[in-house]
Amino acid sequence: MKIYATPCPLVIPCNNTVSYKQNSPYKKPDTAISLLQISRNPEELIQIHSLLIKTSLIREKHAFGRLLLSFASESATIDYARKIFDSAEFPRNSFLYNTMIRSYSNCGDPRSAFLVYSQMVCEDSVFPDDFTFTFVFSACSKLSSVSQGKQAHAQMIKTAFRFGTHSWNSLVDFYAKIGEMGLVGRRLFDEIENPDIVSWNCLLDGYVKSGELDHARTLFDEMPSRDIVSWTTMLVGYLNAGLLSEASHLFDEMPERNVVSWSTMIRGYVQLGSYREALGLLKEMQVAGIEMDKITVTTLLSLCAGVGALDQGRWVHAYIDKHGIGIDAHLSTALVDMYSKCGRLDIALKIFREAKDKKVFLWNALLGGLAMHSRGKKAIELFSEMLEGGTEPNEITFICILAACSHSGLVRDGLRIFHSMGKDHNVVPTVEHYGCVVDLLGRAGLLYYALQIIENMPMLVDSNVWRALLGACRLHGNVELGEQVGRILIEMEPLNDGNYVLLSNIYATGNRWEDIKKLRREMKARGVRKTPGCSSIELNGVVHEFVVEDHSHPKSPEIYELLNEMANHLSWDGNEL
Incomplete structure (x- = not known):
């Protein structure tokens, strides 16, 4: 199938000057070739495509490849790139195939990436090169396709070409991501002639993902050199296994920390319920002047929500505004969740109203906050608004709204909503x-x-x-x-x-x-x-935690004296409490 761009007046300057390359039968307009390297606007690229067709330069592999690469770089024009790819009037080479495989994988369509690779294998005139399998294994990892990845592995071994380190690294990484390390990962690693730091990190990540922490630690100690990825990978392994002490010790030993390692450690504390330690680490992070990204502030908001640290949550919110971090649906949800759990439903509702993209999980966060504070009637109003706006509720939505009805004594409304789940919304209770x-x-x-x-x-x-x-x-x-x-x-x-x-x-x-x-x-x-029972309270930005019969707080004598005084003034039916 041939593609002809729609003729249109060119806004690209063209002085009709041509230059000749020695031993080349084609005349190459300098303007078109140079603009291919800098233009990203689809309208401009279409005009350049039109110029290439008019000058017959479209039949030249270099110009064709540059045009394909320009269109394939953006997900919005990937379909146009595929049409250009299919219209080639000469045998396609590995560069053209690699361009399409990588683009499909990067644009979130790994299945199409593998199909292009399959088409490449079926052609007799082209063979995978040192980049092909890097893109193929990345696509198979995203596709979670074990069989297709193993097919590519077999093809890689059968190919006579001697592949470089990065191709082997991508293969080890594939097995790590599908959770099939075992002896396979180490055997593949030993096949690499000159393993680099990426090779070691891929194997380490594989051991961590498969839960083989003993092997991971042994490998970590064997590594000839470590970078921040190595340390953070090992840190994730300890935290996933619930080994807080080991993770904390490793974190303290890290020669260098970036925002990923800091947020990983804080998230680990939060997930394991160690909120006091997480808040302490947050303060250290502030003192260290670490610049935070969207993922980090989302983690910190989750921490503040879990412990009820309103002042700290406000600081994170101010940081978001000050540094211009874009508030998307996920970050809006984290903010609404934090303010709701900290008792500021008014601010949570304001953020919710200002959110442009209201996903179902944002509605759920506000509904959950209303349920927590026994605002059942308001929750029902919000639920009705959600349905009228066309947002389909999910399982979590119904848990939130039913909890709101329960905490507010709205039995009839709760039963009505429960019975509507399967009947009206196709959600199985x-x-x-x-x-x-x-x-x-x-x-x-x-x-x-x-x-x-x-x-x-x-x-x-x-x-x-x-x-x-x-x-x-x-x-x-x-x-x-x-x-x-x-x-x-x-x-x-x-x-x-x-x-x-x-x-x-x-x-x-x-x-x-x-x-x-x-x-x-x-x-x-x-x-x-x-x-032992445990409670916490935030005062002046500091979270104080209290455990039954615990006297570790520096002001324990004054606290217990006040509690005894309060108890002496309270009674029920004449009996002291």
């Missing part, structure tokens, strides 16, 4: 949604209706659903049903201290002190220890 309905009915005192929901659930009932009913039994003083549910929970999770505490509270409601003593003996016999 999960065990989490049933748990929300049980909590909705339980909080309203409809305990036996909640029990009927549990008994008729179309899936296996998990412990969280039973716990929702148990909490409702305690709230409404139903000791008999509470005891039955508590025993079911202990049978399901005999080592979960929270279940014993909940049942103990049920017994306390009915003044069954002997049963509480038996329960404590049962816990002791099973080796179950109660996890």
Whole structure:
């Protein structure tokens, strides 16, 4: 198929001057060739294409290749590039194939990238070169296609061409990303004649992704040289395994840290619930003057949301505005989530209204904040607005709106929304949604209706659903049903201290002190220890954490003295608390 650009008046200056290259039959307009290297605007490129056709230069491989590369560099013009590629009037070489493979892969269409590679393999006149497999394995990694990647691996071995280090690196990286390292990764690594730092990092990343931390650490110690990627990869391995102490020690040893290593460590602390350490690291990061990117500030906002650090969250928000970091849907969601969880629903709503691209997860963040603060009616209004605007709710949306109804006692609205899930929105209720309905009915005192929901659930009932009913039994003083549910929970999770505490509270409601003593003996016999309660509060930008019977806070004497004074002034039915 031939392509002819639509004739149009050229805005490109052309003085008709031609130059001759020795031994070349073609006349090359200098203007067209030079503009191909600098033009990126599609309209200009089309005009250049038209000029190449008029001058017959389109048949010259160099000019054709430059034109193809210009169109293939942008996702908006990749389809036009493919038409140019298919219109070639001469045998295509590896450069043209590599250009299309790489472009499809970079533009988010790895399947088309592999199809172009398959077309290349079928041609007798062209063979993969030292760049081809680098692009092919990258596409296969993005496609998560094990079989196609292994086909390319076999083709690479069969090819007589001797491939360079970067081709082997891409192969090792492919096996690392699909989680099939084992002996394969090391065997491939040993095939590399002159492994560079990228080779070592690919193998290290493979061990980390497959959870082989012992092999990763051994390799890390063997490396002839390490860069910041090596250190950060090992850091990720420790954090993914929950080894905070090892990760912290490694972080302290790092000879150089960049924004990725800082944000990786902070994110690790957040994911493992060590908010105090994460906030401490955030302050160190501020002192070090590390310039943060969008990913880092999103992580920090998640940290502030988790610990309720409003002042720190405001600082991050101010940093975003000061440094002109573009607020997209993901960053808007992080801001809304932070302000909602820190109690500033007014600011969260303002950011939500200002957001231009309202994805479903942004709606969910605000709905979740409204649910947390028992703003059920406002949540229902927002949910209706979401539906009217054409945004389709997902599973998380219904968890948020059902929780909002539950915390606000809106039983009818909650049940109506629950029944609309599959009927109107094609969302199949999960065990989490049933748990929300049980909590909705339980909080309203409809305990036996909640029990009927549990008994008729179309899936296996998990412990969280039973716990929702148990909490409702305690709230409404139903000791008999509470005891039955508590025993079911202990049978399901005999080592979960929270279940014993909940049942103990049920017994306390009915003044069954002997049963509480038996329960404590049962816990002791099973080796179950109660996890100390923990709370935190932010004051003047500093988060203070308190654990039961903990006196480590520098102002513990004054705090406990004030608590005792408060307790002496509070009473219920004449009994001291």
